Amino acid sequence: MKGFAEMDNFTVNAKISASSAAVPKLHFSVLPNAKMASEPSLISPLTSLKITGPLPGGRQLTRPLDIVIAYDDGEVVVSEPRFHIHAVGATRVEALKEFRRILSEELDELTADEEELGPRLQLELQYLRNLIRTA
Amino acid sequence: MAGLESDKVEKMLLRKMHATRRESKDVHYIIYNDQKKQVSKTRLSKGAKHSLGPNRVSEMAHQLGLETAKQFRDLVDCKLSRDDALKIIERNLPPSSTFQDN
Numbered sequence: 222m223k224g225f226a227e228m229d230n231f232t233v234n235a236k237i238s239a240s241s242a243a244v245p246k247l248h249f250s251v252l253p254n255a256k257m258a259s260e261p262s263l264i265s266p267l268t269s270l271k272i273t274g275p276l277p278g279g280r281q282l283t284r285p286l287d288i289v290i291a292y293d294d295g296e297v298v299v300s301e302p303r304f305h306i307h308a309v310g311a312t313r314v315e316a317l318k319e320f321r322r323i324l325s326e327e328l329d330e331l332t333a334d335e336e337e338l339g340p341r342l343q344l345e346l347q348y349l350r351n352l353i354r355t356a
Numbered sequence: 357m358a359g360l361e362s363d364k365v366e367k368m369l370l371r372k373m374h375a376t377r378r379e380s381k382d383v384h385y386i387i388y389n390d391q392k393k394q395v396s397k398t399r400l401s402k403g404a405k406h407s408l409g410p411n412r413v414s415e416m417a418h419q420l421g422l423e424t425a426k427q428f429r430d431l432v433d434c435k436l437s438r439d440d441a442l443k444i445i446e447r448n449l450p451p452s453s454t455f456q457d458n
Binding site: 291292293294296298300303304305306307309322323326330334337338339340341342344 | 359380381382384386389392393394395396397399401407408409410411412415416418419421445446448449450
């Protein structure tokens with residue numbers, strides 16, 4: 222699939238049977254996300270992604286994390302599939318930013334409450350400690 | 357499947373599941389069992405009543421440890437009791453052996 226910055230370029234001879242040396246040509250470009258009347262959409266919304274890299278507070282993910290992206294009416298929902306830690310935003314970028322914030326916050330909150338966690342949240346804390354490294 | 361209104365979800369979490377409410381950038385709801393252990397938690401955005409779409413409802417249901425979004429709806433609609441919900445949440449643990457994988 223072509224990237225967003227790439228365009229398909231076409232050159233068309235306006236006069237196919239011209240005998241003249243200087244044949245006029247038409248040039249036009251089609252952006253890859255432009256919709257043609259008979260063409261189905263080439264770009265489907267993303268439904269999964271691996272994220273890596275920094276989290277707020279100078280933290281890092283220790284490994285690529287598979288996340289799921291879903292679309293509600295006017296809202297993007299980003300989640301990880303193990304404990305369903307999730308975030309929402311008006312756009313995918315906003316939801317992903319919120320997701321990174323919430324992942325980092327969850328680690329802080331579970332750590333602060335460690336003494337009173339039941340088995341499920343103890344497992345979630347262990348999962349986040351494996352997933353997040355403080356720089 | 358239709359979504360849910362945030363005020364009804366909050367009412368269910370606070371009144372029915374006796375969740376503790378904490379505010380930060382979001383509002384956190386922490387559910388305790390009768391032994392005063394935190395069994396699960398979820399979040400709602402701060403602010404006025406808003407609609408929660410079906411994908412978000414499903415994520416909240418699974419984050420709480422319920423098995424299906426329907427169980428979450430049943431809690432909101434008073435078709436599922438607190439005790440039964442706690443039983444589901446406490447038996448529905450993710451497998452710990454897979455934490456290193458992705």
